[in-house]
Amino acid sequence: MNDGMDATTEETQHVVWTGEWVAGRLGVALSGGDELPELLGLALRRNPKRAHLLVSNVLGKHVPQRPDVVHGAGVGLGRRVRALLGDADAARAVVLGYAETATGLGHSVADGLALAPYLHSTRRPVPGVPHTAGFEEEHSHATSHLLLPEDRTLLAGDGPLVLVDDEFSTGRTVLNTIRALHARHPRTRYVVVALVDMRSAADRVRLAECAAELGARVDLIALAGGGVQLPDDVLERGRELVAAHEEPPALPGSAAAAPPQAVRVDLGWPAGLPDGGRHGFTPAHRARLEEHLPAMAERLAGHLGAARRILVLGNEELMYAPLRLAGALDAHVAGTGATVHFSTTTRSPVLAVDDPGYAIRTRLAFPAHDRPADGPGERYAYNVAPGGDPRRRFDAVVAVVDSAGDRPELHAPGGLLDRLAGHTDRLLLAVVPAHTPRGALPGPLRGPAFSSYAPEEVGWLLQDLSDVTLEAPTEEREEAIQRGGAHYAESLPVEYQPSQEYQELFRAALDASAGRIARAVGTVTETVLAERGPRPVLVSLARAGTPVGILMRRWAAHTRGLDLPHYAVSIVRGRGIDTTALRWLAAHHDPADVVFVDGWTGKGAITRELAGALADFTGYPGSAEYPGSAEGSGFDPRIAVLADPGGCVTTYGTRDDFLIPSACLNSTVSGLVSRTVLRADLVGPDDFHGAKFYRELAGADLSAEFLDTVAARFTAVADAVADDVRKLAAADRTPTWAGWAAVERISQEYGIHDINLVKPGVGETTRVLLRRVPWRILARRGAGSDLDHVRLLAEQRGVPVEEVDELPYTCVGLIHPRFTRGATGADGKAVAC
Template identity: 70%
Template structure:
């Protein structure tokens, strides 16, 4: 039993304290929570659960009992009849296992948890984000699309209830689609302030629904004045010491290297140790042994796509045999064993650990899981995160790039660690020299790997034919339509040799909708952004002047980036590339790359434009056309810039079903550090981002709608011939190309340096976006649009909430400031922004809300 509370270290230094809620029957908060620190401008302290099985290894029986007991309390609250009609929804990643356990306590409730991992072919049924977007935000991917459509109680499960923002946003989203009269919120601890409690009451009254809350314990966190600044300074101090390897200060080096909260791997690998059991000799490496679980065929690995009571029954029946295989692999007297789950995969490894614990096959069994959350580690008994191991994400597709962490494993004296991953996580990255298994090996006598097959949902039924508007010719959908590319001047204002569009022409179809209506429909989950088009923004004279001055100022800079990315492609990828730009932001870049190759090398490169849609993937018929006409090994996908890297990951996921294509995009600018082939990693103004179709060949963004696009069709787009008088597409390309000769020498020198440099993506932009999402209470990375290009798109096409600008940013933001002023959007200057600017879309847009100037704004 611990003699020192694992929050003492933080409490002593920051004055943070936990105030009990006054229920004498509830567990004390200090038995449920410890404290740690993280780098976060809004809240430096972190409540660390001691019974969740995430950051702190715990008895699997204790972890399971906490969740199961909460489920029993919910069942008593609802009554048997209502409980039988309930659905349980857990939050990724932290509460996926907890939600499962609550559903077990309810006995007959089906379970679904949100996920950050995209699954090709599975249509999201909503979520807490822009509808149908890519991975890493919360997606709801039930195999049964009607799972959330019933009118029975919805039970929402999270590990803690601190402000209530996430839960309230979820209820608002789901209630708009499937209204019901009763919601139950379940958490291990309820730490809301009185104001937050009042807000929930008012929210329920406005919704016209009952909202109950069930928790093991209630209380509040007391924060003295100045705690945020003191916490930030403390994190900075210990990160600096850890990076310097300050061996004179054991608390600073933190056993496993303290580790920077920002995710520096170099300082977080050793394990100084705590706990009484002996571990392996320093520097020893354990071999990895694979355990064949014999997982029942067709049994889901968890609740990502739904977990029915029948699935629970199958798992219960299989658990003795599953645990028996793990015990046999461990052999007699395995000592202290840790069963280590993997991010969202918490329930299956928890049940394995509990069955192993019940069997008595090991002297002691503990359970925890890896996580994507970076936390400062300090090797002190009064601190909740004593050591950490750092390793790269290894699931495919990853539920967000970057580093992952295993806390309180190094130095804890485990004789064996059983790492449990699903099939998508059993990748080369898992087994790499810096992967999870290699990181575990020096800190335990044995490492065993058990793989649970990733569940693949049944294909969705083909929808019935939908009537087609009279303006669209009805085509025979039975035969593949492998038409030739559309080319200018019949489609687009580019010369026919500049680009061929693998698209359908929807110019005569009415697809535009007012921006506010589109935003409302998209965020409510009732529409996908690719099913309609925003009304084309026509710039004011002042804005056109800004565009022209921006082009004049940056043309040489763009020309240099074009040359750099093109020469890198020719040197590394293929000497005869086929450029395939992602319509439409990538198309001007593809045209410029083609012109560079022709001007500098006499190459006449083919160039096509194809459609890719976040959440729905690339146009597969366009891929088939490309494979039929070119060697897939020569295909080079081109885009304008990276923000978070959403399309980078979308393309990689989409190409898994096609052989021979290189999935990595090449881009003009890579401020998010998401790709290895780029022209620059600076976040600067690319003037083609300032406008819409009038700088992209007069072509709209692409459209994918079931009544217009059949199974054998290309996606579609419109050609705005009527805007020819405002078109600057060819002028943009000509202006940049005119600087090719003057930048050629600089390009040669830069490419030489790049070819010798380490250009591996760091995905640092993604980490910044996640931080901003939490700091500003958005809780959805898809509503955070980083970089000059993405911010411009927000102002042109969406309903923005506010713009964050890097303090002191200059002319690159003139057009952003002008657009923001015209739309009544505040621009907030901030320090430490890795991008020049970031556009924020409020997660709960309500049409009709207006600002003082009468313009529509976002509101809750």
Template identity: 75%
Template sequence: MKNAVNDGVWSGSWVAERLGVELVGDDALPALLGLALRRNPKRAHLLVSNVLGKHVPQSPTVVYDHGHRLGRRAAALLGEAEAATAVVLGYAETATGLGHAVADGIGTAPYLHSTRRPVAGVARAGGFEESHSHATSHLLLPEEPALLAGAGPLVLVDDEFSTGNTILNTIRDLHERYPRERYVVVALVDMRSAEDVDRMARFADRIGARVDLIAAASGTVRLPSGVLERGQELVARHESAASGSAVAGRGARAAEPHEVPPRAPRRLDLRWPAGLPDGGRHGFTPAHRARLEAALPEMVARIRGALPAGAHRVLVLGFEELMYAPLRLARELERITDAQVRFSTTTRSPVLAVDDPGYAIRTRLAFPAHDDPADGPGERYAYNVAGGGFDAVVAVVDSVADTPALHAPDGLPARLAAHVPHVLLAVVPSYVPQTGVPAPPHAPERPAMLPEPLRGPAFSSYPPEEVGWLLQDLSDITLEAPTEEREEAIQSGGAHYAESLPVEYQPSEQYQELFHTALDASAARLAQAVGVVTEAVITERSPRPVLVSLARAGTPVGVLMRRWARFRHGLDLPHYAVSIVRGRGIDANALRWLAAHHDPRDVVFVDGWTGKGAITRELALAVEEFEAKEGVTGFDPEIAVLADPGSCVRTYGTREDFLIPSACLNSTVSGLISRTVLRADLVGPDDFHGAKFYRELAGADVSVAFLDAVAARFPEVADTVEEAVKELWAADRTPTWAGWRAVERISEEYGIHDVNLVKPGVGETTRVLLRRVPWKILARAGAGADLDHVRLLAEQRGVPVEEVGELPYTCVGLIHPKYTRGATGADGKAVNL
């Protein structure tokens, strides 16, 4: 197995020889893929593409031609008529350039790629989760919403097709909005198992559409027994050397300081054509393609003129999702210069580097994120650049990423300059979409009037003045599904979690005793947190806030905040509950109702606690999308929470991870209301999201008793709340998103590779045990009575509880990763990676 990228040695041989990992399938696989190790003791290997232009610098002609050939194959499969109506969708971050090259190969297809960067003023046309991603959710932000609304084929492009979950999530989301008859999936390598292939076929039958697949090569990964233990030992041995800010590459000189101080990076003005999109984030049409082709020669001539005389090896380095523009610049440069030109891009993916010709990631440069990413500050990486023998690097970024962090002493240009004699920085203007683009012609008209909120006792066991539910009543419809069946549908991509309900857990007598014991022990602590967050809201957000809780975990907190405002200030605050669904956004009709009845500037969104911050992000994106569509401004998307152990918000009662007893139960502590439901056949464009009122559970209802127990402690904590508020004002409350990073680490370490299956904190862990199929519980060593109910539930469900020494949360629930990336061992049996 030869690969010219690493000195004529296959760049997977180092891992293969030490772990016994095999690529089984087409003969082309070793040329396309190398192997590396993540800095992760729970996962054995990482597939690294040699022709993608992401981790491995490669000839830009080789990179572009792989995508272009796949596009020609897609065009031939579709036929001339269907190819003429096709739209191509690529995946961020790795496949943005590949997808664009596929669109070029089809010839007439407009192109769009998903993005993890929210863009102000641009409404989402869709969004989906990537099951193995360590980054944020994918957004679809076309400038022209009708781009995805046509009936022609949709061509979806990714670099590696492993399980198919991401593809299924995408198709399912878009098919609900813009149904079509045909999809074509394109990838460099198809590594699915036979089960995954069958699952996609069943999915296509279920939605009544044809789904074809094209790949340059196919196969699977075969792992011997004991691979995880040997992988862990390898990582431990090499982690220290690989975790530095730069790892030496071929030739010690590349990792040493220059004999003279490195030259300062130099800016290069490409004279990028005004109004030409820098990529496919908002759509790239055939007309844009023609403009780029016409402008490339002059821009590349400017690059060639700026290169140092005698440069023999030049790297054009793109930036995360910005792959296509630098790829085309590099390809044209390769054509007109005698220098050896290579292309790669930076990435957010952390990988272990080992300096060996048989290993795919030889060196690693780390630098701070510099484009104000949605997932907060963190490291980014450039692989195989240090020690690559480059005389010059042309770093291409977009203007959004041209920030002080980029030019800091540890920023990307400075890091490059420490290893490469000449660094040029070219900044491409970030395309700003035009606003006011009309919606697709079939978009529904907005309702002239929305129904009034539902209230108890007709809907919920709360008194009518405590909360108005901006929901529709689905109590007469059977929505519950067995937990295991529901879990399989969610993880396989066949259904969204909000399309069904879990069967309501009925607590045993022992568990009910635990709830009341926990409530007695924590009522004062809860009362203080309620007081602190309410005082913060009244002082900082609005003197007469409109409380809008996120149903249903936020609703008891909203009621308690309302009660504190009356107790301490004599205020009778309005309080409503609305639905928000991860991956689908907040109920837009509920926002319309609120905007029609209240000043949006007074609205304060309320939730119970933060975990990794997924709902925090979801709300921010949804509010931005709503305001762009409706022309309504003033909603503040920051959530006020009782507890913020994930450090995701600025308005909170505490950042400690402790037991909030309302998390111990389901509807019986939340006004007998179910989780919210969003399903196309039940919720129309003019409807609020739905929920059920479980009247039959009235005998077990402790909703009002919970509220009364906490509110009864308000007088005794009034003085301590005043002191705690003073401490709050003095503290640095800037969100650090520490919870999100912890979840990413746990996801990697335990081989789950889907952050949505990691549920951090006492509240989220309890939900896992009540509603999902838990795999195991991680408990911080020494955690006490706060986890009594968790231990009891785990025992009842046969779920192991693993004590962990260093855990940022009191506990973390892991959902069973039954449908994560599949591979086979030497005996052909499935191996959990």
């Protein structure tokens, strides 16, 4: 062994070579120096393209190893590259590592070069990030590699390119890479780096011929060289061996004590620091990571208790950050008797045989939890479970994932954390924020893949959470919200399934009010076109604003021949608007053209929320691409609404409080899309807020019927709209906030100490009855058919309807305040808590 590596660890202090089991049964032989068996073991792939797997003892992928050994191997190779190139060329070099196995090794080689930026290929497409090149790994179980640098010029220079893989078997992957990159950015020098070089003589000739053809010099550096001799029938014999020895993955341990629950540890990861080299990692990033590693290790150590044998487990391509955390943690616990090891999970399907002469002793299988582009699949953690040797057991495991992998699948029964819990006494979870390149944002979702609306009607700036269980029983949800244990946007109500009687009421209400709605749609659209520009970008507040935005878009097309862009974004009371969606809008449209659209106003809470959120929006501070100050954001906080009974806005179709049938139902009148969701474990800082698409409710979908019925009245109301617009242009439309004042008065009168439990207006009252725990309904005395559906829902839920005078709205819904301490009813008696 050389380059400062120490192979005398507890994993390598044995007489039996971990390749003997395969060599004896498959007829595979290694040739090379004496150091080769120390570096490599053998296992059998579950892969029809190649029977055997060379298992590195120093890579930190399949075999847990001490972090200084893993990092030291790469750093030593990097120093050899620097000596080969000389300081001047080394300073111009770029290091490229291969996913998934060599991402950490390549990064460590870049550390050895000291000043080289680093990029690794990836098998994870990142929405909104174009790839600069790609290549194939022909023998792999997952062949396609993408290059997604944030700096598009990273690979465009003419300095040396250093290509790093864990081992060279044939060299075909390197040839594919060099040809693909040289076609775009020719250069005169390449350096190929690996832990072991196992190519045949023919493979070596093929690489030399490629270099001559391209007119470039290609050097190769490895820790050791050798060869692999395979029998002619190796694939057939390998399949037979796998079939004979394959067993179902072992179940979690059946100890009497319950397995530990994962404890989430906040690393204090520095804001803006990339999690690895997927989009590039610079020397400045490296220096910043080094600065913060000791503090992050201290945070982890504070949760380890008396653990003495500790594993830091990375996740597929996420190797470098966990490796460096493991090294820092090892330094932190030095002198305590504790030891730290490092390895990562993998996509590679490999046979496990619990034999000292076999490199893969145990296997934990679990579902992928980062929503890979190739769909759900199985992933593996090798040699983490102790198998038949209790000395191999880790009494603490630190699972490190990036935020893209912190999904429900990670935490579900049978998921990675569940599988680990059966084999350790203490389980920690550390989540590193997945870096999103600046300006790289996913595009909008569109029907029919998401929502039942036609794709041109609306683009949803949301992420699809359709596969996540988010619904909670209404009573439980209300209690959690009112007790402060949860925010209303962290879960969804169970979708209301309307009775036949209620559906008939909806259709009767739609038929009766379609003309009135069409008139309001025309009035608000014409006001927007006259006052906010001839080609506005409509941005509806999902979900209630979306049908209105679609109708406004249809009006503009019907009367003006305009094709207006329309998007739907999420805004959450108390948490603001989706800033990732704002960034996307700012990148694709002039913010001054954006007009926010909602269905109606109640007391004006969302109106105030939007104004406050836009005042705070700074995009990316210091970036020339995005707004850098509140004054420069460019977004106009004024909302355009169909109805403004609360007197909160200046742009509206009417200020009457009347029934808008789209408020009568939930998703089945809103494109089968749920209300929006904002929960930390599902929505990262650079993600869109989420929502669900209820495809299974297609048979009850009335979304198109609502839109078509209203749009069919456009021609009939055109003259009335023109008259309304003239009157509004001359009217004083200054917001009165009468609705807010009314809500405060009602809150005081009914002893409700949280005004968010008072929902004014027909639309808000309907929402209360559909998805909250209603207490009572206040109805304006003499209110007519606009409240038929409200009265029916109230009867079905056993909620009293109280007729009152001097109500500025047609009705007001009161949410049950029984979970609010000190709440009293209208009779002055305390409400049960």
